[in-house]
Amino acid sequence: MKKMNIKTLKVMLISGANNLYNHHFEVDKLNVFPVPDGDTGTNMNLTMMNGIKELNGKDYETLKELGTTFSRGLIMGARGNSGVILSQIFRGFFQVLIAKENKDSMIDNEDLIKSWRSAQEYAYRAVMKPVEGTILTVVREGTNFISENIDKNKNALFIFEKLLEGMSESLKRTPDLLPILKRVGVVDSGGAGLVYIIEGMVYGLKNGKPIMPKKKLTQDGTKLEMSLNQEDFGYCTEVIVKLSKTNKSDFNLNKTRNDLETMDGQSIVVVDDEDLLKVHVHTLKPGQILNYFQKFGEILKVKIENMTEQAKAHTQTIKPIRKLIHDFALIAAVSGKGVEVFFKEQLNVDHIIAYSSRVNPSTDDFLKAIEAADAKTVFILPNDGNLFLTAEQAKKLEKKSKVFVLPAKNIAHGMRAALNFNREDNPKDNYNNMWSEIKKNVAFGYITVADRDVEIDGVTIEKNHYFGAVNNRKDTKVKIVSSNKDIISTIRGLFSKLIWTGAEIITIFKGKDASKEQLNYVIKILDEDYNIEYEFVSGEQEIYNFLFVVE
Known part of the structure; x- marks a missing residue:
């Protein structure tokens, strides 16, 4: 029986990363919401490439060296939920191999079975409330498939081909487990990204060399190339x-x-x-x-x-020694220049992690913000459900500051928490006070444009029509509540679900693509139909014409 060695495994990892890179725009398009902000493929690609970056130009004598270096690179570069889960899959995979005492560091089929079982366990452990029909299902069912089809007389290629077969079949079934996938007509994006990685690993094992990364990738028919920054010098x-x-x-x-x-x-x-x-x-x-x-x-x-x-x-910058000179620091992740200014100036947030709507901040970005804060106790407001796991990962890795991650899933939560942050309170009371305010008398909503036809939450949405979504005081998730080709009708439908009797103020964040005419529509509806104060902020956020916070 042919066994795997360290060099072969390294080639497989590089090949898996390259194959994901070649297809990550395709993964981006597998969105469960009809919004052009797909970033799962990009997040997984950046995460994987950060791990591979640590391997480039290096040889490893032990599985421990290879596994520890690669896993650390993944964790430090993890972006979004998909990136964090991916980092944990490989962390679990290498835990079994790192424990091997074999001097020749050869990997047999039983090692591989145990490694993928461990990968499955670590992946599920990373998520507080696992959802089936996602990357978690794909890694679990793929692992079960090879456990059922193990043959000690076969080589490692047989195991990985069976793993790819099991994961591919599992990916096809994800719409049956997650209804929203079936309604939109896509498979799970995170699971698809993982299948591309395994596909690349199989290629590397079979051919002894990695799949090569494409020189030019296309997105929506447009070639994406790095343009040379012309300067007067070199x-x-x-x-x-x-x-x-x-x-x-x-x-x-x-x-x-x-x-x-x-x-x-x-x-x-x-x-x-x-x-x-x-x-x-x-x-x-x-x-x-x-x-x-x-x-x-x-x-x-x-x-x-x-x-x-x-x-x-060329000189290198030396990092200053952290003295933890501040007692407290409040950190918020936001997207949009105007939103960033609002949180900084109006809510007195100490440090901002600014990011684009298409590329989420990594674990390392959160760690750098904690380092810059240089405080004994740090509170983090992710302000996006997709950033919570990344912030939690940074919390686990941080060694000096005491870190609290608030369950702020949108900017409404972040605003309430920041307003109730008291620098005179002790850390525990501060955390409890902010946490209790997150879901108390606050609602969040947005208006944007759909990029496909779909029906979600009982609402039929057509491509290029406006639609509105709400996360009100009673619901734990965002729900689509209105859609129309006419933005006025969409806003009216949204406000009917967003603004309750007795609400006092609504803060409106105007996006990059919102026009002055659309802004006037919002004012007209509020003046005519609601007894509520309103405040406008030039949020400059991408994708969303308007973000609304009602208190």
Whole structure:
């Protein structure tokens, strides 16, 4: 029976990450809500690539070294719920392998079965309320499938092919377990991302080399390419690389020189001496050069000088020692420049984690915010249900500050919590007071435009029509309540479910795509139909024409 070794496993991980990268825009499109803000594929891709980044140019003698490095990279780069769960799947997978005492570090079929069982357990453990029909189901049913079909006389490829078969079939069944998937006509996006990873791993195991990442990816028919930032200067970049034995046979001096030319390199000098490679190149993107040479081995020395500033040496910033000079700090994650200013200036939030609607902040982003806060006790307001697990992961990794993560699932929750933050109270009372205010006399809603035909929560929505959703005081989740091609009708339907008798004030965050005319519609409806004060904020958020907070 053929067994796996460390080098093979590393190739498989790289191949899995590359295959996900090649398909992550497809995964993004598998949205359960008809809004063009799909980010599951992007989040999983960025998470996976952060793990792979830690492996590039390095060889490992033990499974512990490989597993610990890769798992740590995934955790630090985890973005969104899907990224956190993915990091835990591989963390669980490696827990069994790390415990192996085999000096040859070979992996047999029984090891693989145990590893995937552990992966399943860690994945479910990461989620407070597991939902079936998601990536959790895919990893569980895939694991059960290989447990039922194990054959000790077969090689590792047989196990991974069976795993891929089991996960693929499980993915097809996710719409039967999660009704909203069936109504929209898609499979679960997180599960799809995991299947692409396993598909890539099977390729790497079968062929002994990884799937190559595509040079150009398309999204909605548009080629996405990195544009060169034209400047009046370049960087003199010198690199010394120790070629790894694994990749030395793939290294070709002439091809490397040609590759540097295609990256707009000039004054190119590339020489090799046994296992050492010396490179000199003038370039506008030194980082691109370093990334390129990492695939050949370990970078031993780098010198980058800005030629415009007469060879000023590149220096590294030294992190200051954290002294925890503040007693408390309040951190909020928000999307939209105006929302960011509002939380900072009106709600006295100490630090903001700003992010786009398409790319969620990572665990490392939260850790950096905690570090910048430099406080004994830190309170985090995720303000998005998709960021809660990421914030919790940062809480587990933080070693100096005491961290509390509030269950703020939207900016309405975040506003109530921030308004009731008292720097004179002790940490426990502060947490309890903010938590109790999150769901007390506050409601949240939004207006946006659908990108497909679908029926959700009993509401029929047509492509390019407006629709409104509400998270009111009694419901624990956001519900679609109105939809119409006419924004006025949509707003009226939304307000009928959002504003209750006795509500005192509504805060309206105007998005980037909201027009002055639409704003006037909102004012007209409020003046004519409701006895409530209102306040407007130029939120500048993407996707959502308006965000509403009612208190």
